[in-house]
Amino acid sequence: MQVDRQRVLVESIKRLLRRNAIPHLSKIVNKAHVADLTSAFRTLSISNQCRLFNLIESVEQKGILFSALDSDTFLDILEGMAVQDVVEIFEQMPTDDVADLIERMPEEKADTILEKMKQEGSEEVEGLLYYDNDTAGGIMVPDFIALREDTTAGEAIKSLQKEHVDVEMPFYLYVVDEYERLVGVSSLRQLVVVSPDKALKDFMVTDVVSVQTDMDQEEVARIVANYDILAVPVVDDKNRLVGIVTVDDVIDIIRREATEDILKMAGAGEEFVETKSIARSTRIRLPWLFVSCVGGVIAFFIIGYYEETLTDLIYLAAFIPVIMNMGGNIGTQSSSIVVRGLATGRIHTREIWSVVFKELSIGFILGSIYGSLVGIVAQFQFGVKALAFSVGIAVVSSMTIAALVGSLVPMLLARVHIDPAVASSPFVTTSIDIISVSFYFMIATALLSG
Amino acid sequence: MQVDRQRVLVESIKRLLRRNAIPHLSKIVNKAHVADLTSAFRTLSISNQCRLFNLIESVEQKGILFSALDSDTFLDILEGMAVQDVVEIFEQMPTDDVADLIERMPEEKADTILEKMKQEGSEEVEGLLYYDNDTAGGIMVPDFIALREDTTAGEAIKSLQKEHVDVEMPFYLYVVDEYERLVGVSSLRQLVVVSPDKALKDFMVTDVVSVQTDMDQEEVARIVANYDILAVPVVDDKNRLVGIVTVDDVIDIIRREATEDILKMAGAGEEFVETKSIARSTRIRLPWLFVSCVGGVIAFFIIGYYEETLTDLIYLAAFIPVIMNMGGNIGTQSSSIVVRGLATGRIHTREIWSVVFKELSIGFILGSIYGSLVGIVAQFQFGVKALAFSVGIAVVSSMTIAALVGSLVPMLLARVHIDPAVASSPFVTTSIDIISVSFYFMIATALLSG
Numbered sequence: 001m002q003v004d005r006q007r008v009l010v011e012s013i014k015r016l017l018r019r020n021a022i023p024h025l026s027k028i029v030n031k032a033h034v035a036d037l038t039s040a041f042r043t044l045s046i047s048n049q050c051r052l053f054n055l056i057e058s059v060e061q062k063g064i065l066f067s068a069l070d071s072d073t074f075l076d077i078l079e080g081m082a083v084q085d086v087v088e089i090f091e092q093m094p095t096d097d098v099a100d101l102i103e104r105m106p107e108e109k110a111d112t113i114l115e116k117m118k119q120e121g122s123e124e125v126e127g128l129l130y131y132d133n134d135t136a137g138g139i140m141v142p143d144f145i146a147l148r149e150d151t152t153a154g155e156a157i158k159s160l161q162k163e164h165v166d167v168e169m170p171f172y173l174y175v176v177d178e179y180e181r182l183v184g185v186s187s188l189r190q191l192v193v194v195s196p197d198k199a200l201k202d203f204m205v206t207d208v209v210s211v212q213t214d215m216d217q218e219e220v221a222r223i224v225a226n227y228d229i230l231a232v233p234v235v236d237d238k239n240r241l242v243g244i245v246t247v248d249d250v251i252d253i254i255r256r257e258a259t260e261d262i263l264k265m266a267g268a269g270e271e272f273v274e275t276k277s278i279a280r281s282t283r284i285r286l287p288w289l290f291v292s293c294v295g296g297v298i299a300f301f302i303i304g305y306y307e308e309t310l311t312d313l314i315y316l317a318a319f320i321p322v323i324m325n326m327g328g329n330i331g332t333q334s335s336s337i338v339v340r341g342l343a344t345g346r347i348h349t350r351e352i353w354s355v356v357f358k359e360l361s362i363g364f365i366l367g368s369i370y371g372s373l374v375g376i377v378a379q380f381q382f383g384v385k386a387l388a389f390s391v392g393i394a395v396v397s398s399m400t401i402a403a404l405v406g407s408l409v410p411m412l413l414a415r416v417h418i419d420p421a422v423a424s425s426p427f428v429t430t431s432i433d434i435i436s437v438s439f440y441f442m443i444a445t446a447l448l449s450g
Numbered sequence: 451m452q453v454d455r456q457r458v459l460v461e462s463i464k465r466l467l468r469r470n471a472i473p474h475l476s477k478i479v480n481k482a483h484v485a486d487l488t489s490a491f492r493t494l495s496i497s498n499q500c501r502l503f504n505l506i507e508s509v510e511q512k513g514i515l516f517s518a519l520d521s522d523t524f525l526d527i528l529e530g531m532a533v534q535d536v537v538e539i540f541e542q543m544p545t546d547d548v549a550d551l552i553e554r555m556p557e558e559k560a561d562t563i564l565e566k567m568k569q570e571g572s573e574e575v576e577g578l579l580y581y582d583n584d585t586a587g588g589i590m591v592p593d594f595i596a597l598r599e600d601t602t603a604g605e606a607i608k609s610l611q612k613e614h615v616d617v618e619m620p621f622y623l624y625v626v627d628e629y630e631r632l633v634g635v636s637s638l639r640q641l642v643v644v645s646p647d648k649a650l651k652d653f654m655v656t657d658v659v660s661v662q663t664d665m666d667q668e669e670v671a672r673i674v675a676n677y678d679i680l681a682v683p684v685v686d687d688k689n690r691l692v693g694i695v696t697v698d699d700v701i702d703i704i705r706r707e708a709t710e711d712i713l714k715m716a717g718a719g720e721e722f723v724e725t726k727s728i729a730r731s732t733r734i735r736l737p738w739l740f741v742s743c744v745g746g747v748i749a750f751f752i753i754g755y756y757e758e759t760l761t762d763l764i765y766l767a768a769f770i771p772v773i774m775n776m777g778g779n780i781g782t783q784s785s786s787i788v789v790r791g792l793a794t795g796r797i798h799t800r801e802i803w804s805v806v807f808k809e810l811s812i813g814f815i816l817g818s819i820y821g822s823l824v825g826i827v828a829q830f831q832f833g834v835k836a837l838a839f840s841v842g843i844a845v846v847s848s849m850t851i852a853a854l855v856g857s858l859v860p861m862l863l864a865r866v867h868i869d870p871a872v873a874s875s876p877f878v879t880t881s882i883d884i885i886s887v888s889f890y891f892m893i894a895t896a897l898l899s900g
Contacts, residue, residue, distance in 0.1 A: 377750070
């Protein structure tokens with residue numbers, strides 16, 4: 001249903017843009033749900049995006065659209081806008097999104113806008129810029145409801161009706177002491193259920209799950225997901241409540257991190273590139289392929305070094321692909337399992353030796369199975385036992401080493417706090433290729449020549 | 451903070467288990483947060499898990515733990531339990547989770563439990579079993595608040611205090627007509643803010659985002675994520691409200707689907723295997739490696755076919771790794787981008803030709819760059835122009851074809867509604883290897899021998 005709705009919208013917009021039917025377009029754009037509008041935006045050219053953007057009347061809608069757009073699109077649209085207009089939109093947006101956008105802007109423009117916002121009393125954004133972009137502090141919003149312990153349920157409801165009208169997600173009410181330190185939490189639902197003169201301290205939950213401002217956003221996301229909560233309070237080093245991270249932002253983080261991991265593992269950058277131009281995509285993917293190219297050239301020199309063996313035993317060349325393939329694929333399996341395990345919290349860096357040992361064992365078992373298989377094919381084809389044996393041993397060692405490298409490298413990287421996903425595909429497969437080919441020719445030379 | 455808390459818990463539990471300090475253990479287990487307990491459980495052996503599980507007093511805690519455990523662990527614990535105990539736990543759990551667990555149980559046991567639950571009035575679970583596990587109907591919970599249009603805000607609040615006490619997430623109030631058809635939605639927050647004698651129809655939102663029972667769960671997750679809502683109502687084909695899907699389930703789906711895609715792409719099964727035994731992991735990973743093994747053996751025969759060329763020009767063998775590598779890696783890039791793009795909704799199957807054309811162009815550009823580079827290395831090393839040219843052309847064609855295959859295969863699979871992730875790593879890289887090697891020797895034979 002939703003999918004059809006979006007398609008119909010996209011098609012109507014494109015048709016009306018071609019016809020330049022502004023009044024009609026304006027009507028459609030201002031009636032559409034902002035989520036549909038966002039996905040429609042992504043299918044348009046930059047110039048059409050600008051045309052459409054200017055037709056939107058509601059500053060709020062513009063703000064939501066801003067948060068949802070790609071960096072590139074946002075910067076392009078921004079270029080054509082007056083500072084005052086940008087500030088007006090920013091003032092309608094959640095503070096964390098504003099902080100995010102400001103960081104992406106050219107510095108000069110960012111400063112002008114911050115200055116302007118400060119004049120108009122939005123110091124919160126500057127506060128958020130103080131925290132690292134991918135920590136709890138960087139993604140939190142400062143809009144939350146904090147009340148004192150002796151506030152009654154009835155008073156709390158009144159404060160909701162008056163003071164906290166623009167709080168994004170008013171499902172939890174946080175309870176703080178006189179130093180703003182977090183001491184408890186209750187929910188909107190509790191408020192409605194208990195008698196109005198009961199004090200918060202009598203029904204609040206005191207075992208509050210909270211995070212500190214410097215916690216990594218992935219860790220924050222895991223906590224929200226694991227504890228099944230709609231928002232997590234963020235506290236500073238003195239346990240003072242400074243913001244909350246809401247579940248909708250957590251979903252975005254989880255999706256973005258998964259995309260990032262998948263693309264990094266494949267050596268295809270971090271951000272999703274399909275919507276970018278061919279030139280840009282090419283540039284992003286170029287350096288990662290350089291890794292495999294260098295690896296390939298090194299393998300070339302290794303094989304060249306064994307030219308003599310190869311001249312005598314020409315058929316050795318024919319087994320190069322199967323040995324490289326088996327090593328590369330089991331290495332990819334191991335590294336994908338470890339990278340994903342670390343990302344979802346199923347594997348911890350402190351388990352390094354048990355994980356690596358397990359992968360090593362699996363590599364050896366699978367290596368023995370496929371080594372025998374390939375050895376049998378070699379024996380059947382050439383009837384030379386020493387050859388069959390060399391090829392078999394080469395497959396076993398290649399697969400065992402591949403499982404070792406594929407699991408050890410990401411575990412070690414995670415230990416020293418480097419994203420383990422970067423270690424994957426290009427690096428792991430390339431180094432495995434080099435090791436496999438060297439091993440193969442070493443074994444073959446030892447067993448066959450002489 | 452949370453991480454430390456979990457580690458401390460795990461260590462205490464292990465120590466107490468070793469000492470068999472049951473009263474102490476019992477105290478700790480019943481005080482711990484269920485999310486911490488779940489992650490502690492994962493680090494224990496099955497027999498210790500059973501010991502610990504029996505110490506938990508709260509049936510509710512047991513239920514939450516049940517939903518959070520692996521299939522295997524759950525089945526093991528289940529084995530030692532009486533039917534009556536299982537039913538008691540199930541009755542405390544969200545219906546969608548119960549339906550999920552029942553589907554994983556041996557049929558006989560499942561039937562006994564369903565029968566028992568029916569006797570005690572839980573027909574809802576059987577209703578949920580009616581829908582496919584991975585559709586909106588299969589993941590929805592039937593606990594929602596539905597009220598008529600002319601209910602006032604005050605009456606609605608009263609109904610929250612009395613009737614709907616055990617509704618999981620009472621943040622939205624759905625409004626239905628006399629035939630139970632969904633006509634609007636309001637929020638708990640609205641209820642508190644408006645005057646108590648106002649009727650729902652006067653302040654409800656009528657443009658409700660809803661999904662149908664047969665919508666795929668990934669699609670449902672995308673909708674909840676894109677519209678930033680905490681729950682989406684599920685309607686049947688007559689637009690009657692039958693359940694809701696809540697944001698915490700959506701987070702689980704998003705994480706699980708990402709894990710599934712990553713593992714499938716690497717040919718390492720679907721479910722996370724690191725926590726499983728070595729034997730089990732080996733079994734899951736074995737068949738996918740068979741694909742690369744067969745591919746390698748085919749490549750072997752292709753190279754064998756060109757034995758004559760190879761005998762004359764022994765150095766050709768040395769370029770096999772670089773050609774396979776470059777093709778394999780760009781193919782992985784293309785397929786990862788397309789698979790992730792399809793999963794997040796950034797790419798649609800109807801854009802097949804524009805996506806494939808773009809990947810083909812990028813493959814050709816990158817192929818030309820790296821083809822020249824490798825060609826230069828060959829020229830520098832051997833000074834044979836025809837060889838440098840063959841190698842260069844082989845890299846260009848291998849990379850272009852790899853980008854084509856890597857993008858086309860997942861797009862086509864998605865079109866015929868097969869999960870595009872299965873097409874990745876083993877299949878794509880293996881077929882690319884075969885094509886690359888054939889091309890290389892064909893070109894080299896044509897240009898060099900003769």
